[in-house]
Amino acid sequence: MAQARRIRDTVRFLRSALAGEKVTGEYETFSVSKFRLARAADPVPSIMLAALRPGMLRLAAEETDGASTNWLAASGVPKVHEVVGPDFRVSHRGRGGRVESCREQVRSYVDNGLTTPVLPTGGDVFEQVRGLAPPR
8 A cells, every 4th residue: 555655645746736836745655845846837737547456546536637547448447437436537548450440449448438538649640530530
């Protein structure tokens, strides 16, 4: 659990730092004194946590804006939502491949409750988007 506490503390620190705050604090696993980014992010980015197992998924649900579930089968998405709730943002990075198989893969994940498919890109992005769009 030490790793989970460290990740929790890091997420809490990042949330304040990315919002442009001057951060001074004693976290359970580290301390920070007068840290401020030279240039705050605008807009403040979402914080996503890579998670697959229930403990990290719960941490993601409690502390972050979403969970990234790499190497998860589409059939596992409902199990993730059992832990984090149906409205929590869950993303998954696809493996790529032929456009037809990617389209089927994305549909399978979305049908199982995935909210944010992330696909590897390369080449003409517009061509890929057109190819992944549902057939007319």
